[in-house]
Amino acid sequence: MSAPASARVVALCGGVGGAKLALGLYRVLGPDALTVIVNTGDDFEHLGLHVSPDLDTVLYTLAGRADRERGWGRADESWNFMSALAELGGEDWFRLGDRDLALHVLRTRWLRQGKPLSGFMAEAARRLGVRALILPMSDDPVRTMIDTAGGVLPFQRYFVECRCEPAVRGIFFEGATMARAAGEAIAALHSPQTEAIVICPSNPYLSIDPILALSDLHTALQAAPAPIVAVSPIIGGQAVKGPTAKIMAELGIEASSAAIAAHYDGLMDGLLIDENDSTDAPTIDLAVEVAPTLMLDLADREALARRVLGFARRLATSKPTQRRAIA
Amino acid sequence: MSAPASARVVALCGGVGGAKLALGLYRVLGPDALTVIVNTGDDFEHLGLHVSPDLDTVLYTLAGRADRERGWGRADESWNFMSALAELGGEDWFRLGDRDLALHVLRTRWLRQGKPLSGFMAEAARRLGVRALILPMSDDPVRTMIDTAGGVLPFQRYFVECRCEPAVRGIFFEGATMARAAGEAIAALHSPQTEAIVICPSNPYLSIDPILALSDLHTALQAAPAPIVAVSPIIGGQAVKGPTAKIMAELGIEASSAAIAAHYDGLMDGLLIDENDSTDAPTIDLAVEVAPTLMLDLADREALARRVLGFARRLATSKPTQRRAIA
Numbered sequence: 059m060s061a062p063a064s065a066r067v068v069a070l071c072g073g074v075g076g077a078k079l080a081l082g083l084y085r086v087l088g089p090d091a092l093t094v095i096v097n098t099g100d101d102f103e104h105l106g107l108h109v110s111p112d113l114d115t116v117l118y119t120l121a122g123r124a125d126r127e128r129g130w131g132r133a134d135e136s137w138n139f140m141s142a143l144a145e146l147g148g149e150d151w152f153r154l155g156d157r158d159l160a161l162h163v164l165r166t167r168w169l170r171q172g173k174p175l176s177g178f179m180a181e182a183a184r185r186l187g188v189r190a191l192i193l194p195m196s197d198d199p200v201r202t203m204i205d206t207a208g209g210v211l212p213f214q215r216y217f218v219e220c221r222c223e224p225a226v227r228g229i230f231f232e233g234a235t236m237a238r239a240a241g242e243a244i245a246a247l248h249s250p251q252t253e254a255i256v257i258c259p260s261n262p263y264l265s266i267d268p269i270l271a272l273s274d275l276h277t278a279l280q281a282a283p284a285p286i287v288a289v290s291p292i293i294g295g296q297a298v299k300g301p302t303a304k305i306m307a308e309l310g311i312e313a314s315s316a317a318i319a320a321h322y323d324g325l326m327d328g329l330l331i332d333e334n335d336s337t338d339a340p341t342i343d344l345a346v347e348v349a350p351t352l353m354l355d356l357a358d359r360e361a362l363a364r365r366v367l368g369f370a371r372r373l374a375t376s377k378p379t380q381r382r383a384i385a
Numbered sequence: 386m387s388a389p390a391s392a393r394v395v396a397l398c399g400g401v402g403g404a405k406l407a408l409g410l411y412r413v414l415g416p417d418a419l420t421v422i423v424n425t426g427d428d429f430e431h432l433g434l435h436v437s438p439d440l441d442t443v444l445y446t447l448a449g450r451a452d453r454e455r456g457w458g459r460a461d462e463s464w465n466f467m468s469a470l471a472e473l474g475g476e477d478w479f480r481l482g483d484r485d486l487a488l489h490v491l492r493t494r495w496l497r498q499g500k501p502l503s504g505f506m507a508e509a510a511r512r513l514g515v516r517a518l519i520l521p522m523s524d525d526p527v528r529t530m531i532d533t534a535g536g537v538l539p540f541q542r543y544f545v546e547c548r549c550e551p552a553v554r555g556i557f558f559e560g561a562t563m564a565r566a567a568g569e570a571i572a573a574l575h576s577p578q579t580e581a582i583v584i585c586p587s588n589p590y591l592s593i594d595p596i597l598a599l600s601d602l603h604t605a606l607q608a609a610p611a612p613i614v615a616v617s618p619i620i621g622g623q624a625v626k627g628p629t630a631k632i633m634a635e636l637g638i639e640a641s642s643a644a645i646a647a648h649y650d651g652l653m654d655g656l657l658i659d660e661n662d663s664t665d666a667p668t669i670d671l672a673v674e675v676a677p678t679l680m681l682d683l684a685d686r687e688a689l690a691r692r693v694l695g696f697a698r699r700l701a702t703s704k705p706t707q708r709r710a711i712a
Contacts, residue, residue, distance in 0.1 A: 106494035136465045142487035146512045156483040160469035167433035185473045 067367070068246045068284070069256045072097040072265020073112040074129050075291055075299055075353075076258030077119040079366070080190075082359030083256065084120050086367065089189035093246040094120075095239075095275075097260070098175070098194045099202030099231055099268030100213050104152050105143075107162040108169050111214075112265065113179055113194055114161055121186035129299065132157045151219045176240050191242065195269045198237035202268050203230050213264070222301040226308045229263055231271040239275035247278040254370035255279070257288035259351060261302045262321050263309070270325070279325060285373035286326040287366055290315040293352055294334035316341045327373045330366055345373055394694070395573045395611070396583045399424040399592020400439040401456050402618055402626060402680075403585030404446040406693070407517075409686030410583065411447050413694065416516035420573040421447075422566075422602075424587070425502070425521045426529030426558055426595030427540050431479050432470075434489040435496050438541075439592065440506055440521055441488055448513035456626065459484045478546045503567050518569065522596045525564035529595050530557050540591070549628040553635045556590055558598040566602035574605040581697035582606070584615035586678060588629045589648050590636070597652070606652060612700035613653040614693055617642040620679055621661035643668045654700045657693055672700055 067087055069080050071094060080094050097112045111130070118124040118132055125133045135155035144150045154162065161182060168178045174197040183192050202213040206224035216224060246252055260266055270276050279286065292315050297303045303313040311317050315331040319342040322329070328345035331338055332352070339346045347369040353359045394414055396407050398421060407421050424439045438457070445451040445459055452460045462482035471477045481489065488509060495505040501524040510519050529540040533551035543551060573579055587593055597603050606613065619642050624630045630640040638644050642658040646669040649656070655672035658665055659679070666673045674696040680686045 105490050106497060107490065132469075134465075136463055136483060138461075138463045138483040139466070139486050139490075142459075142484035143491070146487055146491055146509055148487060148491050156463060156465040156486075157469035159466050159483075159486065160473055160475060163432050163434065163466075164470070164473055164475050170433060182473055 066091045066251060066253045068093045068252055069258055070095045070266060070269050071258035072260035073115040076260030076265060077116045078353040078359050079258045079289060079362060080116055081119050082363030084190050085360050086363040092190040093193060094190060095193050095195050095243045095269060097265045097268050098196060099200050102212060102214050108166045109162055116192050117183060120188045120190055131155050152214060193240045193243050196237040196239050196272055200234045200237045200268055201232040202264060203232050226305050231268045234271035237272055239272045243275060244278045247282045250283055252284040254367060255282055255284050255286040256366055259289040259291040261291060261300055262318060263305055285370045287328045287330060287370045288322050288326045289351060289366060290318045290329060290331045292318055292335060293332040314338055319344055328369055330369055393418045393578060393580045395420045395579055396585055397422045397593060397596050398585035399587030400442040403587035403592060404443045405680040405686050406585045406616060406689055407443055408446050409690030411517050412687050413690040419517040420520060421517060422520050422522050422570045422596060424592045424595050425523060426527050429539060429541050435493045436489055443519050444510060447515045447517055458482050479541060520567045520570050523564040523566050523599055527561045527564045527595055528559040529591060530559050553632050558595045561598035564599055566599045570602060571605045574609045577610055579611040581694060582609055582611050582613040583693055586616040586618040588618060588627055589645060590632055612697045614655045614657060614697045615649050615653045616678060616693060617645045617656060617658045619645055619662060620659040625679060641665055646671055655696055657696055
């Protein structure tokens with residue numbers, strides 16, 4: 059499955075929060091119009107299986123198979139594997155559902171055969187009837203590592219096993235220097251048919267930065283002809299879910315949309331911030347759109363997607379922005 | 386876990402039928418008295434996971450976790466992994482239950498770390514509270530291959546996918562020449578503390594022959610000081626379950642206990658046959674015990690175990706048999 063000729067929007071995202079907007083975009087745009095470049099810095103080998111948490115969240119979300127209550131994994135999930143595993147003394151700090159396991163088992167075999175992760179995700183998406191291109195940011199391994207007071211932790215150890223409790227001193231992306239971005243990701247960013255590039259409201263430090271750490275992808279973003287719009291994950295000085303605000307505090311950064319703007323400085327043409335943070339707007343030296351960003355239901359996701367696309371469309375017709383002037 | 390000093394009985398077996406008698410022996414003998422040497426010729430890699438059907442049947446049976454209705458796999462099993470797998474286009478001809486998967490996933494990781502299968506089974510048995518030594522016949526790979534009119538099939542393709550339908554022309558055990566038997570199996574066979582060696586009523590061609598194909602184990606059996614008793618899997622010219630009688634017909638062998646006696650000729654001291662086949666007894670040039678061998682419930686399993694042990698005890702006190710004269 060190659061990038062469809064009609065692909066019009068590229069989204070960059072991590073897991074849960076970003077996937078919500080990706081779903082909104084997918085529903086608003088219709089089939090064969092969306093390419094999602096997904097963080098794989100959270101990927102890890104667990105029990106000998108290759109687990110790709112963000113890719114799977116995006117896949118399940120777009121396929122309508124994500125669990126809405128839990129916020130991760132599949133709907134109608136059962137946990138008999140986990141209980142048998144615990145009985146046998148296996149590591150049970152990372153929960154793998156019975157249905158979810160099918161994806162991990164098939165992917166692990168695929169990768170052991172020397173085939174690329176991107177090919178597996180394309181096939182899985184096809185099987186689940188998803189007509190968006192879900193791309194791992196890279197087919198090469200990149201691993202997000204968290205430097206904490208208690209030492210360096212691989213992402214899932216920090217995120218799941220330690221529940222984000224250790225204070226973060228720094229974050230780095232093992233392998234990012236050597237990794238090449240997925241070819242289809244670069245092609246979609248360069249494509250004149252791409253009308254908008256959306257940085258979803260995922261955690262900038264944990265979910266978007268690993269993608270930006272790929273130098274060829276970073277370069278392609280800077281040179282991309284389409285407007286780049288980011289959606290701030292901050293609502294009223296808080297992150298909706300996950301440790302974004304906590305990490306910002308630990309890194310000495312104020313949890314504000316202005317700080318998000320500074321973080322993505324030079325990479326985007328516009329920032330969409332929540333209506334609760336509208337007072338941040340004047341402090342941001344960039345095109346700003348103010349809109350409700352909390353996505354509780356499907357209608358919220360679609361409404362935000364429409365706002366983002368409208369914002370990007372307006373930016374495309376306005377004068378060149380600072381980013382494009384630089385690029 | 387090494388062979389306990391008090392080990393008194395060694396059983397050779399395959400899956401379902403053999404495991405029933407192994408359970409009877411385990412219950413009659415009590416903890417730390419039984420060593421079961423299990424066929425691994427049926428082992429295979431499926432979906433990248435190492436599956437050991439016979440070992441797992443014995444483990445689940447002795448642990449009281451086997452499904453009695455289905456005849457294989459775990460009790461209280463669910464099949465959500467399989468349904469998700471099918472949805473993703475994965476191979477679903479071999480069914481893996483959600484609970485059962487835990488054993489395969491943990492074992493696969495263990496083996497990939499270069500550790501022996503025997504060590505994994507000892508650990509799994511300990512975790513499930515089984516106080517018998519469940520030994521793979523070998524830590525080296527041996528693969529049962531079925532030569533059929535339609536070509537050579539790996540065992541599980543023949544047994545499960547093709548439902549034993551292709552006519553069998555021959556059976557061979559890939560890797561058996563190079564494989565070494567599990568050290569603890571050889572030690573148990575040689576041990577003067579072993580009071581009886583029981584060949585369970587498993588399929589002689591598919592389940593016991595792979596074990597006997599290991600030359601060091603075959604030699605150890607011939608030299609074993611304890612009496613060797615086989616239980617015929619034939620009841621009234623039929624096998625209780627599985628393709629034994631069909632295969633015998635295809636190989637031009639009459640499905641009778643006399644044929645079983647001929648098959649194990651020179652390897653055993655006595656054969657226990659079903660009461661429905663008592664007319665075979667005079668034609669067998671060997672000590673024969675006639676008893677009900679159909680094991681429908683736990684009481685049947687224990688009763689047969691007692692008959693087998695009593696038979697062996699009598700053989701031990703009688704004059705040396707032909708086998709021991711040869712050895």
